[in-house]
Amino acid sequence: MSSATIYDVAAAAGASIKSVSRVLNGEANVSAALRERVMAAVEALGYRRSISARALAGAASSIIAALVDAELTIEHWRSGRGNDYLSRLEMGALMEVRRADHHLMVELVDHASPGLKRDLSALLASIRPRGVILTPPNSDNAVVLDALDEAGIAYARIGPERDLHRGVCVAMDERRAAYDMTAYLIEQGHRRIGFVTGPAAYAASRRRLEGYRAAMAEHGLETPEDFVAQGDFTFQSGVAAIAGFIDRRTRLTAVFASNDDTALGVLQGAAARGLRTPQDLSVAGFDDTPGAMFATPALTTIRQPVAEMAALAARHLVPGLLTEAEAAAAPPSGGCLLAPYELMVRDSAAALTPRRSRS
Amino acid sequence: MSSATIYDVAAAAGASIKSVSRVLNGEANVSAALRERVMAAVEALGYRRSISARALAGAASSIIAALVDAELTIEHWRSGRGNDYLSRLEMGALMEVRRADHHLMVELVDHASPGLKRDLSALLASIRPRGVILTPPNSDNAVVLDALDEAGIAYARIGPERDLHRGVCVAMDERRAAYDMTAYLIEQGHRRIGFVTGPAAYAASRRRLEGYRAAMAEHGLETPEDFVAQGDFTFQSGVAAIAGFIDRRTRLTAVFASNDDTALGVLQGAAARGLRTPQDLSVAGFDDTPGAMFATPALTTIRQPVAEMAALAARHLVPGLLTEAEAAAAPPSGGCLLAPYELMVRDSAAALTPRRSRS
DNA sequence: TTGAAAGCGCTAACAA
DNA sequence: TTGTTAGCGCTTTCAA
Numbered sequence: 001m002s003s004a005t006i007y008d009v010a011a012a013a014g015a016s017i018k019s020v021s022r023v024l025n026g027e028a029n030v031s032a033a034l035r036e037r038v039m040a041a042v043e044a045l046g047y048r049r050s051i052s053a054r055a056l057a058g059a060a061s062s063i064i065a066a067l068v069d070a071e072l073t074i075e076h077w078r079s080g081r082g083n084d085y086l087s088r089l090e091m092g093a094l095m096e097v098r099r100a101d102h103h104l105m106v107e108l109v110d111h112a113s114p115g116l117k118r119d120l121s122a123l124l125a126s127i128r129p130r131g132v133i134l135t136p137p138n139s140d141n142a143v144v145l146d147a148l149d150e151a152g153i154a155y156a157r158i159g160p161e162r163d164l165h166r167g168v169c170v171a172m173d174e175r176r177a178a179y180d181m182t183a184y185l186i187e188q189g190h191r192r193i194g195f196v197t198g199p200a201a202y203a204a205s206r207r208r209l210e211g212y213r214a215a216m217a218e219h220g221l222e223t224p225e226d227f228v229a230q231g232d233f234t235f236q237s238g239v240a241a242i243a244g245f246i247d248r249r250t251r252l253t254a255v256f257a258s259n260d261d262t263a264l265g266v267l268q269g270a271a272a273r274g275l276r277t278p279q280d281l282s283v284a285g286f287d288d289t290p291g292a293m294f295a296t297p298a299l300t301t302i303r304q305p306v307a308e309m310a311a312l313a314a315r316h317l318v319p320g321l322l323t324e325a326e327a328a329a330a331p332p333s334g335g336c337l338l339a340p341y342e343l344m345v346r347d348s349a350a351a352l353t354p355r356r357s358r359s
Numbered sequence: 360m361s362s363a364t365i366y367d368v369a370a371a372a373g374a375s376i377k378s379v380s381r382v383l384n385g386e387a388n389v390s391a392a393l394r395e396r397v398m399a400a401v402e403a404l405g406y407r408r409s410i411s412a413r414a415l416a417g418a419a420s421s422i423i424a425a426l427v428d429a430e431l432t433i434e435h436w437r438s439g440r441g442n443d444y445l446s447r448l449e450m451g452a453l454m455e456v457r458r459a460d461h462h463l464m465v466e467l468v469d470h471a472s473p474g475l476k477r478d479l480s481a482l483l484a485s486i487r488p489r490g491v492i493l494t495p496p497n498s499d500n501a502v503v504l505d506a507l508d509e510a511g512i513a514y515a516r517i518g519p520e521r522d523l524h525r526g527v528c529v530a531m532d533e534r535r536a537a538y539d540m541t542a543y544l545i546e547q548g549h550r551r552i553g554f555v556t557g558p559a560a561y562a563a564s565r566r567r568l569e570g571y572r573a574a575m576a577e578h579g580l581e582t583p584e585d586f587v588a589q590g591d592f593t594f595q596s597g598v599a600a601i602a603g604f605i606d607r608r609t610r611l612t613a614v615f616a617s618n619d620d621t622a623l624g625v626l627q628g629a630a631a632r633g634l635r636t637p638q639d640l641s642v643a644g645f646d647d648t649p650g651a652m653f654a655t656p657a658l659t660t661i662r663q664p665v666a667e668m669a670a671l672a673a674r675h676l677v678p679g680l681l682t683e684a685e686a687a688a689a690p691p692s693g694g695c696l697l698a699p700y701e702l703m704v705r706d707s708a709a710a711l712t713p714r715r716s717r718s
Numbered sequence: 719t720t721g722a723a724a725g726c727g728c729t730a731a732c733a734a
Numbered sequence: 735t736t737g738t739t740a741g742c743g744c745t746t747t748c749a750a
Contacts, residue, residue, distance in 0.1 A: 374736080374737090375736065375737045375738080376737090376738095377736075377737055377738080378735090378737075381736085388736085389735075389736090390736090412742090414742090415741095415742045415744085416741080416742055417741090417742060
């Protein structure tokens with residue numbers, strides 16, 4: 001019924017509780033014989049140390065807390081958009097922490113709450129996690145970082161934009177991904193490739209634009225002003241952007257939008273104006289949201305390595321999880337640890353057939 | 360730095376730690392003055408009790424563990440299908456537990472592991488959660504239920520099929536939902552409505568079929584053998600089903616598939632045979648998976664109240680969370696607590712225009 | 719290489 | 735109505 005304690009194990013092994021503790025913690029100076037007996041007893045009793053007792057006694061906690069933004073999450077949930085990001089993040093973290101017998105706790109934080117600092121400090125005091133995984137927008141919330149620093153709790157920040165020296169930073173190479181997508185479109189024969197930006201306030205959006213420009217330039221292609229439309233990451237801004245391109249007779253053969261929502265807007269806007277995708281216009285997005293796969297045509301896009309970023313974060317938060325290569329690698333020079341993205345080639349972008357250049 | 364303890368609060372309030380404890384636990388026999396002073400001190404110090412110390416000292420734990428199936432979850436993740444189910448479940452549970460200052464821990468369990476019982480018992484021993492939320496297929500795993508019973512830990516089962524007297528059972532009314540969808544199609548003027556089943560082994564599938572038959576019968580409509588095709592919840596079985604209907608000249612005007620994957624198969628199969636949806640054939644699904652909304656046409660379906668089921672489960676696991684009505688309600692007579700589903704009317708099913716009956 | 723004892727921050731008996 | 739004291743199951747000094 002009531003489960004075994006360290007005393008039961010010690011008794012069964014004919015040893016002291018300290019010896020059991022030593023064995024379980026992998027401390028040095030334990031005879032093989034003792035270790036053997038202890039492990040046998042542990043096995044026989046199905047014993048597992050209480051995380052509460054361990055935490056209380058001062059051992060490092062075995063809990064990793066994922067702090068996700070309440071407002072954003074609830075908003076996604078309400079709107080029926082789902083929380084693909086959240087579940088991918090969790091899966092990535094879970095797969096890693098369980099290898100080290102750690103546990104994942106999910107906490108909602110109100111990034112806009114005036115009592116944020118207090119609430120968070122209290123939360124951290126009551127949980128005392130081994131480490132914390134921060135997602136946007138909390139990755140860049142100074143109040144959150146301060147609370148964590150004060151509590152002396154390690155943290156990993158997913159997709160941070162500022163102060164990259166604080167905590168462990170994990171991200172994807174936005175610039176390079178955008179470069180790759182642009183290069184892919186160029187390989188497909190496109191020359192007149194337009195770009196729809198996100199809000200300038202987002203570093204990610206700025207880097208994607210950089211990647212696009214760099215790829216174009218390196219392939220000897222121009223990116224005149226009218227190839228770049230200002231968007232804001234919304235579907236509507238995609239619709240507006242393509243309408244603008246058409247109205248101004250920019251004559252593009254491909255449009256690369258800096259996120260999927262916008263790309264979906266481009267898709268629909270193009271269709272509304274009688275352009276077929278991908279025959280008349282190729283469209284590419286960025287993010288690989290759930291809707292991308294189901295769009296018609298399925299959207300060619302960049303898959304954000306959300307799970308991999310979380311896994312990377314977890315490996316850096318829990319001792320013993322890093323691969324040798326990772327452990328040996330020098331800390332990223334003033335930047336983030338990078339997780340590999342994926343170019344999802346689907347149906348919305350195709351090779352340019354040498355007949356037309358519309359839009 | 361290091362956070363306040365109950366001693367600090369007691370000192371600041373000029374009281375004993377027991378008094379602080381009493382106030383915090385809302386015990387009776389505390390003078391208003393004392394309560395006042397204690398709360399002020401708590402407030403001033405930003406104090407929050409350590410969950411470890413509380414748990415160790417024998418207080419009920421404040422952790423709710425969600426046990427999700429490892430294999431299923433990883434498989435969903437790998438296949439890129441995502442885990443909408445998981446994130447909806449978590450959101451529902453999170454929103455509730457945080458109201459009572461509880462925490463959500465997510466654990467993966469290998470339902471097929473031979474060491475399941477041991478592993479789970481060890482896990483429960485080390486965490487000692489206040490309660491556990493079980494998702495399919497673990498909701499019906501006797502080994503899991505036994506381990507929980509032995510550990511004396513309360514649990515709620517989402518969508519269980521057997522032994523409904525064990526633990527708190529939470530589900531949706533599958534039969535009634537299928538009835539409603541069928542009735543909806545009938546209201547739209549359809550008379551020749553086909554049905555594609557899921558695997559007979561699933562109780563949910565059987566109940567959906569019952570609901571369909573009941574609605575048809577109550578509206579004086581026949582459901583001859585050839586109106587019902589055997590499926591297995593896969594996309595492919597939907598394709599096969601519609602092909603069968605067409606080949607056998609069943610002349611249906613609507614097809615109700617017992618899950619979304621199957622319905623999507625029907626959609627595609629119909630299109631491949633030159634049937635337009637919804638003009639020539641109305642199609643309805645069941646589940647509201649992420650793909651349903653993005654399908655072309657968007658799938659009319661039943662939305663499983665995953666978040667609501669999890670919320671209901673959480674409310675029954677954490678004391679003080681039940682609404683008065685819920686607390687007063689008699690336990691469901693040998694069945695499950697029911698969460699309200701939703702009929703998502705989208706574009707794949709339309710009113711029957713009186714010209715044709717195809718397929 | 720091993721063990722005895724103290725204490726982590728709480729709650730729960732038991733007194734006062 | 736309040737306070738004192740003894741644990742909960744571990745890890746951590748400190749000795750042996």
